[in-house]
Amino acid sequence: MALAEKLAAQQRSISVAEFFEKNKHLLGFDSPTRGIITTIKEAVDNSLDACEEAEVLPDIFVSIVKTEKDVLRIAVEDNGPGILPEKVPFVFGKLLYGSRFHQIRQSRGQQGIGISAAVLYAQLTTGIPAKVWSRTDAREPAHLFELMIKTEKNEPEILRHEEVEWDRTHGTRIEIEFTGTMAAKKRLIDYLRYTAVVNPHARIQADIDGEFYSFDRGSEEVITPPEAIAPHPHGIEFGTLKRMASVSSDDVETFLINSFSRLGKKSAEQMLSIAGIKGTRKAKGLSAEQLKVLLDAMQTVNVPPPPASLCLSPIGEEMIVQGLEKEFQMDFVRARTRKAQVFSGHPFIVETALGYGGKLDSEGQGQLLRFANRVPLLYQQGACAITNAVSEVNWKAYNLSQQGLPTGPVLILVHVASTNVPFTSESKDAVAAIPEIEREIVLALQDLGRELKTFINKRERSKLAETRARAICSIIPDIAGKVAEIVERPIPDIAPIEGQIMRKIIARKTTRDGTVELSVHNYTRSPAELMLYLISADDAAAADQPPDFTDAFGDEFNKVWKITIEPESHWRVHYPGQGGGSLDIRGVDEKMKVVVDLDVQ
């Protein structure tokens, strides 16, 4: 036998399922720890997409249970529209089966590989079939399936199908068992938290190995699902044009106007005249050569950008801020949604948010949350265009230190929404370096950076004034006391100095030799009407000015004095007591008040 024949005998076509069985890493199943996250991510993405299409508020439950050593049972359940029983085997048991692949609109899942890849991964590692419950309506019964994938054919294999009782009126539940470890638990929780941030309309609850997590709804607003649009003439590829023309029964001019977005009669005529093709010819009849010329002509004619508002669903500034505030405690948070832009004919919108201070970690690099079409990106941060764009911003100009990413208590959120997010690989971990996208990210962050700078400056100033005021109120009296002792003269009056430095209202408490003294100085230029609150163990009944209100509070007394003080004057009260407790004044602008407790050293 000739070698070619021998070789030919070994050659055969490969099914998609077989291909991915051998190339698990392409889909994000490169390790047992990643496998869990990818599975949950794919299932949750599908649930969120389904709920959005059905216009219901998502209610998603995730669970991971260790069934035996190294075997984990992962379940994801939603209240979505459910899947028709006849479609269930294909959705979960066949790779590259989906409804969204052919549509031009923003969606989480795209290729229809994700969840069936998880089923494939399960049968590879444990051989246990996937279980799927689905119910489409309260009047319909729920269906339970046990499925596997015939890899050589990429077809579903139904091992069991029956109608069952289920407490959900509609929705889908998938259960998959595979070998894995809980090593990536923290990342998994991060994934759920970040998902909650950009999907504030969703309630996500999780039972992970017996620990319960809940990410509650931040908004009761149902998301309007984005609508599919026709392709845009700019950036379309030859193959697509050829396929579209071959199934059309229209003449070329009508074909152009009807099949592409934003393409009107005028631009169609212009394109055809540039290409030298008669508009009355059948689109189907055009030769490959002519289509090539037409494609070039389509690129040269100016066409408005695709209708992004229809096909994209940005989160919105308000919702991003709500989502972040729900999951992180910060002193400053602002979001920016940019106007829609286009790259290679695909519309996209960049959204960013900047958070600062609060409970964010003040050491080391800031936190970067990357999202594409409302899905958190967890891996390959270094290879991502988002990271690159964030590093390109000169953060030092906004009073932050920087080593690539800004450092300190900073959180940066970047969301890229597009009908076709340019990922660097099928596992959808990183956004490719598209200059148009990077530019939008940089512009949005610079915008927010300016606002952050104003905030930081303002805060620094008030902090400085605050420490100054406190220092002056508590240290200067000590200096005066010591100096008087050294020169052997009476303690000088320091009120003029305080007034000069501060121009504020100062409440002070000092306890000496069993006498408590409370004083309020008004160093401002206008009269002050205020309430002085003191909670302490003393009842102050013997005060030279008794409280206007006293209330026993456990073994402490809550005392209130109503005071009016003219500008540049003061009020004072004395009573026998032990001091301590806590002092406050109300009715005065926070910025104007200084409360000093000299009992506390």
Place this chain on the structure above:
Amino acid sequence: MSSKDLDAVARRQLVGIAETWYDQFTEGRIPSVTLPTRTKQNIEYDEASEVWKYGERGTTRTANSEKSALHILKMAYVIGFLKQQLQESRSSTLREMYYISEGWKRAKFSAQDESNMLVEDLEIITELSREAFHLRPEEDGASVYGPLRLKETTKRGVRDIHCQQDVGEAGYPIPNNVENIEFVEHDAKFIIAMETGGMYARLMENGFDEEHDAILVHLKGQPARSTRRMLRRMNQDLGLPVVIFTDGDPWSYRIYASVAYGSIKAAHMSEILATPAAQFIGVQPSDISDYNLPSDKLTEGDIAALKSELTDPRFDTEYWRRQIKLQLEMGLKSEQQAFASRGLDFVTKEYLPARLGEMGIL
């Protein structure tokens, strides 16, 4: 001035600072204190005294921020403490005062450096040395060996000591308070002060002091205040020339500079501590090549120190610019003991006599 009078002066000066603050308070002004900036950019040559002192540049600390207010508070506590100490005729060390500050609540020191600096600030303001406040230094002085007879007033009475005949091989240890020493007589032509103990022992063993009528002084590295004061007094009171013998590296030149010109840290004390007439005898960078001395490569730190010396006003002379530039070109440094490579007697028989001849001392 009797010690009682001196105490009264110190007390008056210290209380004077507090009085200034008291007046500021009563005038409705925020208390403040002005001190010279303590950097090498702010030291100036004083023609009259021939030493380097702090210049015009000053920093004013006003108690209108937490940091400055605390500084003034601490200063007030120290003044109060010193006043009491003077009143009660007691004394303490810097370290003791640092520990005493534990009881000062907010005015307590966070590190001893802080209290040392503060005492130096007070020296500057009052123009008195810390000894006048009854604050003793802990560091011990170095030693003297040679044809010198002196009287020291000690706590146990007056002692009469000859620095060759009445001392062991370590020599006469310089006390903390040099003012208690009275020079009786001497038979010396000059004083040679050395950086290292090895060289001090070498000169002693070779009988350099007897052969050349020299007083040997061991500096023990960067010399303590009392050592510098002793050198100045011997130079002034006995009229003896002083030469300084150190290693040939940038750090050692600073030892020479602090003896001859005063230190940046204690520039306010230059007039009583510095010996402007002191001359540098070696190791000179040029000696390294002239005598082909064993040497080490300059480290990055050495090079930076040499460059910094080029901008130090105290080294701004023709001699030092030439030597430092030469050393930077060679990239080498040598120790005093490197002369031993040419025999143990080389330094006392050849190098020093030759250099002393050149310098017009022998």
